[in-house]
Amino acid sequence: MNEVNGNRLSVACGGLHAYDIVWEKDFHAVSGELAGLGLEGRKACVVTDSNVAALHLDSFLHAASPVFKSVTVFSFPAGEESKNLDTVRALYTRLIEESFERGDCLIALGGGVAGDLTGYAAATYLRGIRFIQVPTSLLAMVDSSIGGKTGVDFEQYKNMVGAFYQPSLVYMNLSVLLTLSERDYRSGMAEIIKHGLIRNAGYYSWLMTRRQEILDRDYEALLVMIRESCAIKRDIVERDPKEAGERALLNFGHTLGHAVEKLKFPSLLHGECVSIGMAAASLISARRGYLSHEEYEKIVRTLQSFGLPVLASGITAQEIVEAAGHDKKMDAGRWKFILLKQIGDAVIDRTVTREEAADAALEILKS
Numbered sequence: 001m002n003e004v005n006g007n008r009l010s011v012a013c014g015g016l017h018a019y020d021i022v023w024e025k026d027f028h029a030v031s032g033e034l035a036g037l038g039l040e041g042r043k044a045c046v047v048t049d050s051n052v053a054a055l056h057l058d059s060f061l062h063a064a065s066p067v068f069k070s071v072t073v074f075s076f077p078a079g080e081e082s083k084n085l086d087t088v089r090a091l092y093t094r095l096i097e098e099s100f101e102r103g104d105c106l107i108a109l110g111g112g113v114a115g116d117l118t119g120y121a122a123a124t125y126l127r128g129i130r131f132i133q134v135p136t137s138l139l140a141m142v143d144s145s146i147g148g149k150t151g152v153d154f155e156q157y158k159n160m161v162g163a164f165y166q167p168s169l170v171y172m173n174l175s176v177l178l179t180l181s182e183r184d185y186r187s188g189m190a191e192i193i194k195h196g197l198i199r200n201a202g203y204y205s206w207l208m209t210r211r212q213e214i215l216d217r218d219y220e221a222l223l224v225m226i227r228e229s230c231a232i233k234r235d236i237v238e239r240d241p242k243e244a245g246e247r248a249l250l251n252f253g254h255t256l257g258h259a260v261e262k263l264k265f266p267s268l269l270h271g272e273c274v275s276i277g278m279a280a281a282s283l284i285s286a287r288r289g290y291l292s293h294e295e296y297e298k299i300v301r302t303l304q305s306f307g308l309p310v311l312a313s314g315i316t317a318q319e320i321v322e323a324a325g326h327d328k329k330m331d332a333g334r335w336k337f338i339l340l341k342q343i344g345d346a347v348i349d350r351t352v353t354r355e356e357a358a359d360a361a362l363e364i365l366k367s
Contacts, residue, residue: 009227011146011234013166013241021146021170021230023223027063030171034067034132037168039105044068045095047118048109049078052136055179060109060134072098080266083113083152085161091121095129105130105168111137112144112270116159119150123165133170138177138188139271142195142229145170147237147247157326158258164242174222185217186307187271190253192225193302194278195232198252201344203228204302211305249346252338253278256361259323263315275308280360284352285340287359295343310364317361321354 009021022033034040044064048057053075065071074094076082095106106129108118115133122131133145151162177185196204206228207214213221233250240247257277261270268276279300286296300310324335337352 009230009234011166012238013148018166019168019170021172021234023172023174023227025173025175025219027060027173030060030063030134030173031067033169033171034064037105037130039130040067041069043098043100043104044071044107045074045091045098045100045104046071046107046109047074047076047091047114047121049076049082049111049114051078052110052114056109056136056173056176064107078113080113080153083117085152085154088117088121088124088152091117092125095121095125100125100129102126102129105132107132107134108145108167109134109136111135111140115140115144116150116162117152119148119165119167120152120162123150123163128165130168131165133167135170135172136176137180138185138226139191141172141177141226142188143191143233143250145172146230146233148241156262158262166241172226174219174226177217177222182307183269186215187269189214189306190271190274190278190303190308192229193306193308194250194252194274195229197278197282197299197340197343198249198338198346199232199236199344200228201342203232204343208302208305215306245348248336248348249338251336252340252346253281255324255327255335255337256280256320256357256364258327259320260312260315260364262323263319264312268309268312272309275303276310276312276364279303279310280357280364281337281339283360283363284337284356287356288339290339290341291343299343311366312364315365317358317365320361321358324357 007023011018074091076087106118106122108115118131122129135141135145148164148166150165151159154160196207210221236247253274254277257274260276261273282296282299285291286293303310334350335352337349338346339349341347
């Protein structure tokens with residue numbers, strides 16, 4: 001496993017320091033982190049959803065507000081349905097009406113929806129205003145808050161409008177994970193298991209040995225797990241910040257997973273769909289002779305042991321393949337499919353056929 005010491009991990013872009021990821025037990029240290037960015041006396045807009053606001057907004061504002069000249073809160077209805085240009089437009093209006101300048105900042109307090117749309121607004125307001133990621137879901141902590149991908153959905157197309165734009169800080173209060181529902185927490189485990197499968201077999205094995213502590217949300221286990229996943233993603237995005245090559249490995253399970261998500265929204269969560277997609281991609285890897293059948297079955301059991309689904313229902317294989325054909329990650333009309341050469345070693349493959357995808361889709365539809 002990676003050596004990640006202390007409570008801080010630096011992320012670089014273009015070889016230069018870009019921002020830090022910081023882990024804490026609460027929000028107490030956030031004021032010092034914000035002051036260290038030169039934000040004292042500036043204005044801040046905290047962007048959050050209605051669910052997160054009820055749980056964490058007061059404690060965050062209590063810790064962060066003393067740094068700023070003023071703080072305004074922009075809250076939107078919780079859910080993927082709010083991740084659109086209409087919400088961004090309303091946020092622009094608030095920023096303009098309150099005379100936000102480029103030296104001020106936006107703060108995304110919430111899960112991936114809040115982080116993605118706040119980042120996109122930050123990238124485009126005044127051609128770029130600073131923003132801070134304060135992820136409150138496990139999924140956002142280990143995935144969407146890191147790497148600078150921002151964006152919103154356009155009509156029925158997920159994340160079709162966006163920009164690469166790096167935050168100035170990612171601040172994680174691990175205690176907020178105790179407020180997640182069991183389903184939301186386990187959904188976040190899909191991306192964590194993915195990190196081990198694509199990059200670190202030892203980490204994948206460690207997850208199984210510490211499974212009960214992880215499911216119990218033991219703080220020390222969470223700290224090790226989240227730091228390791230962040231380090232894996234950091235290493236990949238530093239080398240390929242705009243997904244010109246290696247960063248596509250992080251899409252393991254997403255090609256068919258996103259198709260299932262599009263067809264089953266809102267009945268399945270993102271992490272649940274990624275889990276189903278990983279089961280399908282692992283099956284294709286096994287059928288190509290990269291993984292043994294035993295390794296494939298172990299991956300399926302691992303996903304299930306963390307309470308993640310590996311099967312879908314109420315849709316057809318043809319619908320899945322058709323939906324996958326409209327994915328934004330298509331390259332010259334071909335899928336950039338991520339397969340496992342072995343556990344801990346993923347590759348980008350552009351030769352997966354519709355027949356292979358359809359056969360794998362049939363397997364994930366078996367009841």
